[in-house]
Amino acid sequence: MEEAVTKPTKKGGGRLCCICNKRRAALKRPKTLEQICRECFYEVFEEEIHRVIVDNQLFKSGERIAIGASGGKDSTVLACVLAELNRRHNYGLDLFLLSVDEGITGYRDDSLETVKRNEVQYGLPLKIVSYKDLYGWTMDEIVKMIGLKNNCTFCGVFRRQALDRGASLLKVDKVATGHNADDIAETVLLNILRGDIARLSRCTSIVTGEDGPIPRCKPFKYTYEKEIVMYAYFKRLDYFSTECIYSPNAYRGFAREFIKDLERIRPRAILDIIKSGEDFRISTSTKMPEQGTCERCGYISSQKWCKACVLLEGLNRGLPKMGIGRSSRGLNNDPKKDKDMKQRNGTKSIENKQCGSLDF
Amino acid sequence: MQLTLEFGGGLELLCESVKIHKVNVDPPNGAEKFIMKDLLSWVHTNLIKERPEMFMKGDSVRPGVLVLVNDCDWELSGQLDTTLEDKDVVVFISTLHGG
Structure with a gap:
């Protein structure tokens, strides 16, 4: 690695690393508040x-x-x-x-x-x-x-x-x-x-x-x-x-x-x-979604169709709102198709979710 | 005195996508020394061209923006009270952009 040029400085009194006690401290650890040098x-x-x-x-x-x-x-x-x-x-x-x-x-x-x-x-x-x-x-x-x-x-x-x-x-x-x-x-x-x-x-x-x-x-x-x-x-x-x-x-x-x-x-x-x-302990009376598989693509899903298939169906049919929010237009919410789905009204967990790059 | 300022982690987008700026600054009227607090307000006025709230909050940097003076965490040198000297290198890095 290319070492950055560190010029001698009076700042921070040139405090020493609290681990090696030899080199100048370069950062304060948020986890421990220790002041340590780059190598340590x-x-x-x-x-x-x-x-x-x-x-x-x-x-x-x-x-x-x-x-x-x-x-x-x-x-x-x-x-x-x-x-x-x-x-x-x-x-x-x-x-x-x-x-x-x-x-x-x-x-x-x-x-x-x-x-x-x-x-x-x-x-x-x-x-x-x-x-x-x-x-x-x-x-x-x-x-x-x-x-x-x-x-x-x-x-x-x-x-x-x-x-x-x-x-x-x-x-x-x-x-x-x-x-x-x-x-x-x-x-x-x-x-x-x-x-x-x-x-x-x-x-x-x-x-x-x-x-x-x-x-x-x-x-x-x-x-x-x-x-x-x-x-x-x-x-x-x-x-x-x-x-x-x-x-x-x-x-x-x-x-x-x-x-x-x-x-x-x-x-x-x-x-x-x-x-x-x-x-956190979840109370036993809290209803948790059951895990199953998507009827269409086989991916894990708590619904009849997985979310990706519902969204894709909407896109391909020109109905992009399908599967968004609590509307009853989504496939999984069609009461004729599946009574159980109606009760779960499954899309709740997804609505209003912003950028999913941090999804778990 | 001359300082080198470096913006990274996306902050460069706030100053016309230029990462490294060589600047000349002087202590405010009557002051003997130039401290980080002075630098932040100078940067806010002179370098930040858009969305200043991504850089500053109150009179300090926005939490989540790391500051290094001569490659040393400014939390070790007194943050806003850090005294700057000629030829110092100050680095600002945002941690707030994607992972």
Whole structure:
């Protein structure tokens, strides 16, 4: 790595690293408030993630693992750190980069260029799956048809499945995603704000979907966003940082800002919100959606048709509102087709959801 | 005095997509030194061309924007009270854009 030039400075009294007591401190850790130097930071950052992986048995030797790679900071740092830990600690993993091309000109095409460079930089084979190939529609085409309202619903639902389909093409055992502690704290809050008990109870799990086709895990569950960005900055990692051109992201944006405000006053708040999420007990009288499979494509679904099929049907029939909100127009809500569906009125959990890139 | 300012993590989009700015600044009238607080208001006035709320909140940076002075976290140097000197390098990185 190219070391940034550090000139001697009087600032902060040139305080020494509280771990090595030799070098000048370069950052304050949000998790512990320790002041540490760059070298000790790399060490504790990487080894903490190693501990999380080992303690939670996220991987087994010989497994094929796909890293969900968007080209953004989290997945770029995840690819870099996993490749390094796999070497250093002999995990015995076959690592791959898996990217989803939503078909958003001026956004995803640029970020995919970053992922292609990462493929070379970290020596990890890359697989790209596109909405166009999987669904016959790019996000650009979908937005042209439905406008800028609810577009994030389409994108989020499609991305979730696309990642699973890409993972099965790669024949991997698990997908690792770059969700960090800040993301998870934010999602806990959002699920509380939405009253989404099903998601609230699973959003803090470090491994999800073990009953589904391909489990997912979050090695950064306890890793602060600040440290991820600092790591990327100090190591001069190549990542892409542009907001999606179609994402208004209002509701999640408020939750995010609230969390960042809390973090400034008391950085522990982030880990404490995750802890609260983990410790919630769902009352037994709460009705949880039952897991089944989509009659049309076979994907996991709590409804007759999975959300992607409902949305796709709407697009292809020129009724893009189908499956959005609580309207009774959705296929799954047709009382003639299925009495049970009427009772569940299933689309509640999806309505008003903004950008789905952080879906769990 | 001359400073080098670097904007990253998407903040460069607020200043016409230019990441690195070499600027000349002077302490405000009557002041002996130039501190980060002065720099933020200078940047707000002179460099930020759109959506200033993505960069500032109150008189500081928006929470979620990391600041480094000569590659050192500004939380170690006194944040807004950090004194700047000639040839210092100040980096602003947003953590708020996609992952």
